[in-house]
Amino acid sequence: MVERDPSKRRVKPVENHLQLLDFADLGDSSDDSDFHIDDHEKDLESDDQGDTSENNDDDDIDGSSEEESENEHGNENDHHGSKDGVEETKAISLETKKVPKLIVGDLIERAMQRQSQARQRISSGESPFKFKVSICSVCLGDISIEDDEIVECDCCGVSVHEGCYGISDTDTVLSSVSSSSTEPWFCDPCKAGQKDPVCELCPNTGGIFKETEVGKWVHLVCALYIPGVAFGNVEKLTPVTLFEMPYSRWGAKPCSLCEDDRLSRTGVCICCDAGMCKTYFHVTCAQREGLLSEASMEEIADPFFAYCKVHADKMIVRSKRRNWLALQSRKKERMYEVKEDPKEQSRVERKLEWHREKYRKNKAERPPPWVPTCSLKLQWKRLQIHSLLTARFTLIK
Numbered sequence: 001m002v003e004r005d006p007s008k009r010r011v012k013p014v015e016n017h018l019q020l021l022d023f024a025d026l027g028d029s030s031d032d033s034d035f036h037i038d039d040h041e042k043d044l045e046s047d048d049q050g051d052t053s054e055n056n057d058d059d060d061i062d063g064s065s066e067e068e069s070e071n072e073h074g075n076e077n078d079h080h081g082s083k084d085g086v087e088e089t090k091a092i093s094l095e096t097k098k099v100p101k102l103i104v105g106d107l108i109e110r111a112m113q114r115q116s117q118a119r120q121r122i123s124s125g126e127s128p129f130k131f132k133v134s135i136c137s138v139c140l141g142d143i144s145i146e147d148d149e150i151v152e153c154d155c156c157g158v159s160v161h162e163g164c165y166g167i168s169d170t171d172t173v174l175s176s177v178s179s180s181s182t183e184p185w186f187c188d189p190c191k192a193g194q195k196d197p198v199c200e201l202c203p204n205t206g207g208i209f210k211e212t213e214v215g216k217w218v219h220l221v222c223a224l225y226i227p228g229v230a231f232g233n234v235e236k237l238t239p240v241t242l243f244e245m246p247y248s249r250w251g252a253k254p255c256s257l258c259e260d261d262r263l264s265r266t267g268v269c270i271c272c273d274a275g276m277c278k279t280y281f282h283v284t285c286a287q288r289e290g291l292l293s294e295a296s297m298e299e300i301a302d303p304f305f306a307y308c309k310v311h312a313d314k315m316i317v318r319s320k321r322r323n324w325l326a327l328q329s330r331k332k333e334r335m336y337e338v339k340e341d342p343k344e345q346s347r348v349e350r351k352l353e354w355h356r357e358k359y360r361k362n363k364a365e366r367p368p369p370w371v372p373t374c375s376l377k378l379q380w381k382r383l384q385i386h387s388l389l390t391a392r393f394t395l396i397k
Contacts, residue, residue, distance in 0.1 A: 135327040137208040138164040138221050139294060140287070140320045154348050155190040157334040158208050159327075165208065165220065166237035184351045188238070189217065191352075191359040200242065201226060203263040204284040206331070212240045213369035222283045225292065225304045226268055243371070256308075257285035274311035281308070290320030 134150040135142050137160045144150040144161075151167065152159040167185070189197050189209050197209050197217035209217045213232065218240050223229045228245030231237050251265045256279055258264040269280040286292050286306050293316065295303040309317075 133326050133330060134159050135323045135330065136161045136164055137327065138224070140290075140292075140323040140327070142323055142326075151185050153187045153190055154184040155186050155352055156195075157331065158187055159330075160187075160208050166233075166235060168236070184348050186352055186355050191355045193356060199267070199284070201229075202267040202282040202284045203258070203260075204282065204288075207284065210238050210240050212242055214371065216242075218242070219284055221287055221292070222268075225283045225286075225306060226270055239369075253280035255280060255282045255285055257281040257289055270306060272308040272311060273305040274307050277308060277311060279308035279310075281306075287320075288324055290317040290322075290324060292320070 133142065134144055134152065136150055137158055139161065141161065142150075148161050148163045150159050150161055151165075165187075187208060188211055189195075192211065194209075194217065196205060198205070199207075199209070199219045199222060200212065200216050201218050201222040204219075207219050207221065210220045210223060211217055218229075220237065223231070223237075223240045226245070228249070230241040230244050232239045232241060245268075249268045251267075253269045253271075254261075254264040255267075255269050256264075258281075267282055269282055270286075271277070272279040272281075281291070283292070283306070289309065291308065291312050292304070292306050293312075295305065307313075
């Protein structure tokens with residue numbers, strides 16, 4: 001042991017590694033033996049197998065080197081592509097720099113110019129989008145097919161389905177052959193020379209009318225939806241008979257949809273068809289709000305029914321309301337339309353005069369209608385209290 005300071009621990013010295021080597025086995029080997037060829041062949045086979053494995057490893061190394069070279073070429077191409085993309089973006093940025101930038105003042109000036117152009121176009125009566133929408137005045141439908149077309153009166157401009165108004169193909173056949181491909185068509189009030197007829201069943205104006213047996217006029221939609229109203233000819237929906245309906249129906253219930261409360265008790269109101277609902281309204285008021293409905297062809301019940309705003313289908317209400325507004329817009333546009341050429345206008349007037357002469361002839365040949373004499377007092381009372389003409393005269397005074 002090496003003598004060290006007493007405060008330090010003692011360390012055993014390590015002997016030299018050369019001294020640890022054992023040279024006892026370095027003597028002559030006692031395993032000398034003769035040479036055998038079989039053992040030598042086995043050693044050669046093992047050497048060949050080792051060489052083939054090394055060759056395979058070399059091939060793998062070569063393949064990987066080729067792939068690396070291809071990847072390097074691809075990276076170079078990508079690098080060139082990225083350079084091209086950078087050049088393109090630089091070119092685009094240069095082009096955008098050439099475009100002059102608009103300041104706020106220029107934008108405001110352009111907006112004012114467009115606004116002034118729009119005002120001039122509106123004041124001149126021009127419209128950027130002009131398209132004609134045909135809406136039926138009875139069902140408010142906008143679908144016109146070959147068997148049931150929407151026709152328009154050539155005098156007043158009211159439009160209606162042929163099936164809704166009871167128009168047959170023979171109604172437009174004239175004695176004289178016309179050079180035009182289509183014959184003019186006129187509604188019943190225009191044939192009778194009535195410009196603004198008054199409905200006996202509601203206080204509203206406009207729409208399409210049918211004549212009663214006694215020469216009065218009613219809205220066709222009112223005659224279809226009010227129970228108790230009958231038709232002399234069901235196919236042509238004319239003439240309209242009101243005597244089968246009791247006179248107590250006039251003014252019995254106030255209309256909940258009338259725009260003028262003073263006219264809410266004129267005419268005849270119908271009730272909501274939803275169960276025990278007690279909401280009453282005029283037929284034309286309900287049509288204005290889109291509350292009238294038609295049953296499908298498969299249903300046997302009454303094909304015409306109406307609901308109040310609470311029980312009506314909202315989708316159907318919106319659709320019919322939109323069509324009603326389009327119908328009113330078309331009516332206003334027709335008032336400002338430019339008249340046709342004089343030749344066509346004279347042709348329409350000639351056809352209208354022919355229809356009016358035919359109407360007067362048929363009315364003279366028609367037998368006088370039957371009027372119940374026992375209810376003349378009630379009829380006169382209804383005329384005095386619940387007539388629209390009487391109500392308007394009272395409002396004017």
